[in-house]
Amino acid sequence: xxxxxxxxxxxxxxxxxxxxxxxxxxxxxxxxxxxxxxxxxxxxxxxxxxxxxxxxxxxxxxxxxxxxxxxxxxxxxxxxxxxxxxxxxxxxxxxxxxxxxxxxxxxxxxxxxxxxxxxxxxxxxxxxxxxxxxxxxxxxxxxxxxxxxxxxxxxxxxxxxxxxxxxxxxxxxxxxxxxxxxxxxxxxxxxxxxxxxxxxxxxxxxxxxxxxxxxxxxxxxxxxxxxxxxxxxxxxxxxxxxxxxxxxxxxxxxxxxxxxxxxxxxxxxxxxxxxxxxxxxxxxxxxxxxxxxxxxxxxxx
Amino acid sequence: xxxxxxxxxxxxxxxxxxxxxxxxxxxxxxxxxxxxxxxxxxxxxxxxxxxxxxxxxxxxxxxxxxxxxxxxxxxxxxxxxxxxxxxxxxxxxxxxxxxxxxxxxxxxxxxxxxxxxxxxxxxxxxxxxxxxxxxxxxxxxxxxxxxxxxxxxxxxxxxxxxxxxxxxxxxxxxxxxxxxxxxxxxxxxxxxxxxxxxxxxxxxxxxxxxxxxxxxxxxxxxxxxxxxxxxxxxxxxxxxxxxxxxxxxxxxxxxxxxxxxxxxxxxxxxxxxxxxxxxxxxxxxxxxxxxxxxxxxxxxx
Numbered sequence: 001x002x003x004x005x006x007x008x009x010x011x012x013x014x015x016x017x018x019x020x021x022x023x024x025x026x027x028x029x030x031x032x033x034x035x036x037x038x039x040x041x042x043x044x045x046x047x048x049x050x051x052x053x054x055x056x057x058x059x060x061x062x063x064x065x066x067x068x069x070x071x072x073x074x075x076x077x078x079x080x081x082x083x084x085x086x087x088x089x090x091x092x093x094x095x096x097x098x099x100x101x102x103x104x105x106x107x108x109x110x111x112x113x114x115x116x117x118x119x120x121x122x123x124x125x126x127x128x129x130x131x132x133x134x135x136x137x138x139x140x141x142x143x144x145x146x147x148x149x150x151x152x153x154x155x156x157x158x159x160x161x162x163x164x165x166x167x168x169x170x171x172x173x174x175x176x177x178x179x180x181x182x183x184x185x186x187x188x189x190x191x192x193x194x195x196x197x198x199x200x201x202x203x204x205x206x207x208x209x210x211x212x213x214x215x216x217x218x219x220x221x222x223x224x225x226x227x228x229x230x231x232x233x234x235x236x237x238x239x240x241x242x243x244x245x246x247x248x249x250x251x252x253x254x255x256x257x258x259x260x261x262x263x264x265x266x267x268x269x270x271x272x273x274x275x276x277x278x279x280x281x282x283x284x285x286x287x288x289x290x291x292x293x294x295x296x297x298x299x300x301x
Numbered sequence: 302x303x304x305x306x307x308x309x310x311x312x313x314x315x316x317x318x319x320x321x322x323x324x325x326x327x328x329x330x331x332x333x334x335x336x337x338x339x340x341x342x343x344x345x346x347x348x349x350x351x352x353x354x355x356x357x358x359x360x361x362x363x364x365x366x367x368x369x370x371x372x373x374x375x376x377x378x379x380x381x382x383x384x385x386x387x388x389x390x391x392x393x394x395x396x397x398x399x400x401x402x403x404x405x406x407x408x409x410x411x412x413x414x415x416x417x418x419x420x421x422x423x424x425x426x427x428x429x430x431x432x433x434x435x436x437x438x439x440x441x442x443x444x445x446x447x448x449x450x451x452x453x454x455x456x457x458x459x460x461x462x463x464x465x466x467x468x469x470x471x472x473x474x475x476x477x478x479x480x481x482x483x484x485x486x487x488x489x490x491x492x493x494x495x496x497x498x499x500x501x502x503x504x505x506x507x508x509x510x511x512x513x514x515x516x517x518x519x520x521x522x523x524x525x526x527x528x529x530x531x532x533x534x535x536x537x538x539x540x541x542x543x544x545x546x547x548x549x550x551x552x553x554x555x556x557x558x559x560x561x562x563x564x565x566x567x568x569x570x571x572x573x574x575x576x577x578x579x580x581x582x583x584x585x586x587x588x589x590x591x592x593x594x595x596x597x598x599x600x601x602x
Contacts, residue, residue: 012341012372013341037369062405067368093404100364
């Protein structure tokens with residue numbers, strides 16, 4: 001998995017900071033997560049082949065998470081897109097995008113398929129042979145979901161030289177990749193583990209923004225490889241969290257610790273602070289493996 | 302008058318080119334004309350004091366002319382704006398902005414006043430002691446207006462030393478500023494032109510984008526100081542004008558020539574061309590006083 005941050009600052013776009021958007025590349029998919037104003041420019045700037053995006057996930061309908069979506073849909077149209085585009089987001093997103101296309105008499109030539117969300121429980125959004133994507137219900141000022149992307153385990157890989165050395169017939173290869181032992185012509189059994197090697201461990205990524213501190217998400221994101229959790233505020237502004245339904249860096253770190261994740265990435269910073277390093281400093285007091293999102297930064301998962 | 306181009310390229314925002322938006326500063330007003338995606342970032346980049354914008358004029362509801370408006374309205378809200386904001390644009394603009402604010406549960410604290418347009422004739426949008434603003438009906442794929450900003454003549458200025466030398470009584474000053482002659486105590490009449498000087502000539506600016514070549518606008522923009530007229534295409538793509546309802550640089554120049562304007566500014570360039578200089582070259586064959594808009598460029602009118 002490769003995660004590229006297009007924007008990770010809260011509230012309003014500014015000259016050098018962009019509102020929330022990221023792309024996750026995994027097993028041939030290119031997923032767009034949130035789409036603040038200016039996302040299409042960020043996609044161009046960081047040379048993302050965005051015609052490959054077929055699925056867009058919108059956490060909630062605050063402007064800094066979706067005001068770039070109408071423009072991106074329009075650009076897909078201008079670029080002559082023909083493939084289906086799936087948009088997952090809160091109920092209302094279809095009405096909004098449809099109204100804007102109607103007012104501009106700019107209907108898409110490609111199928112635009114909305115998957116409107118309203119459940120307060122985790123739902124499966126996409127499930128194919130390579131990946132399963134679920135919502136992570138969050139608690140913010142409006143209906144909000146995070147998203148959990150989990151790769152599925154690949155088949156075991158044949159150690160082809162070993163298999164040939166033991167004289168295993170090719171008719172057994174498919175079964176062996178799926179875990180069967182090998183049987184030689186004389187009936188001798190060769191254990192599967194000697195004939196195959198494990199595939200790479202499937203990876204998982206959870207995106208949780210925007211949200212107040214909420215331990216209910218812990219079981220859903222348990223032991224994910226990478227958790228992106230919003231950290232709008234530092235400790236000095238913790239009092240603002242209850243009203244604005246945002247989190248501090250330390251609250252994000254507490255969730256990461258309880259969920260036993262491998263790595264925490266912080267983002268959705270308020271622009272009131274001089275340096276984002278302060279967010280890492282505060283989070284590290286609680287959870288050691290913290291990294292900072294920043295516009296244009298990529299992470300291998 | 303001072304015109305600042307925030308964006309002047311057609312279709313989609315790109316890394317170094319922005320969709321249509323400009324600010325016109327005149328007689329204490331700061332008017333925003335069109336608001337493509339990213340306009341609020343351009344306002345910050347070029348250090349426009351955008352809290353002073355009280356009137357926004359939207360030509361039509363294609364994304365490259367108004368997808369920045371929801372974000373700008375939201376930012377005004379986040380910045381704690383209290384003053385009225387007037388938005389002039391095609392019917393439907395109120396429904397669009399209102400829906401987006403409703404979905405985000407982000408109602409403005411300041412009065413948001415929509416002036417929805419649907420007339421095919423020129424209308425007066427604003428008329429105060431300093432300026433009058435009218436629509437210039439354009440012909441594009443959707444309902445579209447240009448806008449004409451005309452300063453009103455100021456009162457004549459008293460030559461105070463001269464007035465005192467002639468011993469004119471102060472009770473006559475107001476009448477003299479409005480054109481009356483001065484009368485000395487002995488009844489001798491001093492012509493107004495000796496006692497006053499003319500105020501600066503009132504300036505006018507017409508914004509015409511997007512539009513097909515349309516001579517019907519000529520009387521409306523007759524002898525304006527500066528005409529901004531779209532020039533999406535060069536001559537080599539003139540065949541595309543009829544279908545897309547856009548103009549070439551030479552068509553813009555023909556309108557400028559027929560309307561006897563002082564200066565033509567070209568913009569709304571298709572990004573298919575290597576250099577925007579080509580637009581000026583072609584227009585100059587028909588009309589000499591041509592300048593090129595570009596993002597961040599300012600013009601004194």
